[in-house]
Amino acid sequence: xxxxxxxxxxxxxxxxxxxxxxxxxxxxxxxxxxxxxxxxxxxxxxxxxxxxxxxxxxxxxxxxxxxxxxxxxxxxxxxxxxxxxxxxxxxxxxxxxxxxxxxxxxxxxxxxxxxxxxxxxxxxxxxxxxxxxxxxxxxxxxxx
Amino acid sequence: xxxxxxxxxxxxxxxxxxxxxxxxxxxxxxxxxxxxxxxxxxxxxxxxxxxxxxxxxxxxxxxxxxxxxxxxxxxxxxxxxxxxxxxxxxxxxxxxxxxxxxxxxxxxxxxxxxxxxxxxxxxxxxxxxxxxxxxxxxxxxxxx
Amino acid sequence: xxxxxxxxxxxxxxxxxxxxxxxxxxxxxxxxxxxxxxxxxxxxxxxxxxxxxxxxxxxxxxxxxxxxxxxxxxxxxxxxxxxxxxxxxxxxxxxxxxxxxxxxxxxxxxxxxxxxxxxxxxxxxxxxxxxxxxxxxxxxxxxx
Amino acid sequence: xxxxxxxxxxxxxxxxxxxxxxxxxxxxxxxxxxxxxxxxxxxxxxxxxxxxxxxxxxxxxxxxxxxxxxxxxxxxxxxxxxxxxxxxxxxxxxxxxxxxxxxxxxxxxxxxxxxxxxxxxxxxxxxxxxxxxxxxxxxxxxxx
Numbered sequence: 303x304x305x306x307x308x309x310x311x312x313x314x315x316x317x318x319x320x321x322x323x324x325x326x327x328x329x330x331x332x333x334x335x336x337x338x339x340x341x342x343x344x345x346x347x348x349x350x351x352x353x354x355x356x357x358x359x360x361x362x363x364x365x366x367x368x369x370x371x372x373x374x375x376x377x378x379x380x381x382x383x384x385x386x387x388x389x390x391x392x393x394x395x396x397x398x399x400x401x402x403x404x405x406x407x408x409x410x411x412x413x414x415x416x417x418x419x420x421x422x423x424x425x426x427x428x429x430x431x432x433x434x435x436x437x438x439x440x441x442x443x444x445x446x
Numbered sequence: 447x448x449x450x451x452x453x454x455x456x457x458x459x460x461x462x463x464x465x466x467x468x469x470x471x472x473x474x475x476x477x478x479x480x481x482x483x484x485x486x487x488x489x490x491x492x493x494x495x496x497x498x499x500x501x502x503x504x505x506x507x508x509x510x511x512x513x514x515x516x517x518x519x520x521x522x523x524x525x526x527x528x529x530x531x532x533x534x535x536x537x538x539x540x541x542x543x544x545x546x547x548x549x550x551x552x553x554x555x556x557x558x559x560x561x562x563x564x565x566x567x568x569x570x571x572x573x574x575x576x577x578x579x580x581x582x583x584x585x586x587x588x589x590x
Numbered sequence: 591x592x593x594x595x596x597x598x599x600x601x602x603x604x605x606x607x608x609x610x611x612x613x614x615x616x617x618x619x620x621x622x623x624x625x626x627x628x629x630x631x632x633x634x635x636x637x638x639x640x641x642x643x644x645x646x647x648x649x650x651x652x653x654x655x656x657x658x659x660x661x662x663x664x665x666x667x668x669x670x671x672x673x674x675x676x677x678x679x680x681x682x683x684x685x686x687x688x689x690x691x692x693x694x695x696x697x698x699x700x701x702x703x704x705x706x707x708x709x710x711x712x713x714x715x716x717x718x719x720x721x722x723x724x725x726x727x728x729x730x731x732x733x734x
Numbered sequence: 735x736x737x738x739x740x741x742x743x744x745x746x747x748x749x750x751x752x753x754x755x756x757x758x759x760x761x762x763x764x765x766x767x768x769x770x771x772x773x774x775x776x777x778x779x780x781x782x783x784x785x786x787x788x789x790x791x792x793x794x795x796x797x798x799x800x801x802x803x804x805x806x807x808x809x810x811x812x813x814x815x816x817x818x819x820x821x822x823x824x825x826x827x828x829x830x831x832x833x834x835x836x837x838x839x840x841x842x843x844x845x846x847x848x849x850x851x852x853x854x855x856x857x858x859x860x861x862x863x864x865x866x867x868x869x870x871x872x873x874x875x876x877x878x
């Protein structure tokens with residue numbers, strides 16, 4: 303399954319990610335997903351800011367929680383581009399967990415969540431959706 | 447639209463809910479949704495703990511982000527039970543925002559997100575899914 | 591003790607505020623303190639933004655944790671201005687917790703933390719500290 | 735300064751750590767400090783849980799904010815034991831930030847915060863403070 307995701311992001315479970323049920327809270331998993339999307343955007347489109355010519359906003363995030371994970375541990379988020387629309391992008395992700403003494407890479411991690419997010423390309427000034435620039439479209443296609 | 451939701455939860459935007467895009471971060475909206483689910487469970491099933499005879503876990507959360515919201519402001523989360531399965535429950539939510547000087551109730555709020563969550567009833571000891579007790583099923587049905 | 595604080599802010603414990611020790615995480619208490627400082631600044635100085643003529647930054651936050659608190663519950667943060675320096679402000683806070691069925695005001699809350707924060711007035715463009723405007727000094731003095 | 739801290743913890747700035755001021759929120763820095771304390775405790779005392787014979791609680795955290803930091807970037811938290819009391823422990827920390835393309839170790843980081851925390855050893859059952867076991871005292875002394 304790892305081979306299905308061309309882009310990877312490292313995260314680490316924080317104590318403040320856990321909740322009174324003893325496991326990592328579902329909204330912390332949302333933060334890991336966002337870390338993955340953010341690094342993918344940085345990789346494809348460079349730093350956010352006026353010079354980039356467009357802004358991106360999250361329109362939808364759906365997360366399936368498959369297993370509980372705990373502190374301490376490491377997380378890796380695999381991301382791939384699933385669909386490129388006229389002014390939107392769909393990103394699929396798989397999230398894996400490793401206990402602290404097992405470096406990711408040395409052993410298969412625990413698949414604990416999968417996610418699908420839709421992002422919209424916006425004009426940075428009007429904040430309205432705009433067609434995706436061709437150069438961006440090509441770079442995202444390379445991460446399909 | 448407010449009339450479609452029988453159960454309401456009050457939240458308040460925190461500065462730490464915002465992010466460097468100047469608006470409330472998508473994962474804070476996930477926290478508001480969880481607040482709504484948590485109060486609904488408390489209302490229907492009482493305090494969590496061994497005496498309750500079952501545990502609940504989130505299996506899936508899908509959030510559609512419709513508008514940006516900002517600090518300062520108040521949030522209300524409307525919740526309704528959309529489907530009661532053999533051992534699962536689907537909750538739909540609508541989230542509204544009000545600026546600080548406009549008390550919720552005095553004017554319509556801004557609908558900024560909708561969400562659908564699936565929760566699973568588990569045996570508190572084995573942590574495996576179990577059929578929903580009838581008494582719970584009836585109480586959830588009253589919030590449909 | 592409540593009488594010692596002229597300015598009050600309401601918060602509410604979120605499930606995501608708790609951690610695997612079963613109680614509210616120490617960094618969530620930091621978020622409640624920030625909510626109190628933010629509303630105090632809004633009250634005294636109006637909305638943040640270029641038109642305000644100055645920016646404020648947190649230079650130091652010290653929190654003493656006195657008791658564990660839990661979800662569900664409500665929090666009130668009392669704030670007072672303890673010292674007004676040339677370009678800084680010291681705010682002292684006391685944080686109280688109430689269980690969900692006991693509205694704050696109907697019974698004394700549980701004092702669970704006290705805090706002292708130092709904030710610095712900065713030029714909004716140069717981001718260097720600047721002397722506090724007299725009008726601000728007078729308004730802060732009213733919250734001593 | 736790095737040489738003054740015998741114990742190091744790696745963290746990474748998340749988008750959700752930032753706030754509407756464009757920088758990392760002060761309470762996220764509190765989460766990095768907690769990550770450092772948590773790993774130090776794990777290193778000295780092993781996994782939390784009943785078998786450990788004691789529990790630890792945070793009694794006080796004071797953080798001095800020296801510089802703004804931003805996403806994206808990496809954080810390292812240096813920790814040292816500053817004082818060992820009868821039933822308490824004082825930990826001092828220094829927090830450094832590196833931009834994403836500069837691996838920590840290849841260049842000096844930006845010192846952005848320092849912190850001092852007091853932790854209390856408690857009986858895991860009564861939740862009252864208890865004298866620090868000698869074996870723990872010796873291990874903490876090695877991190878002075």
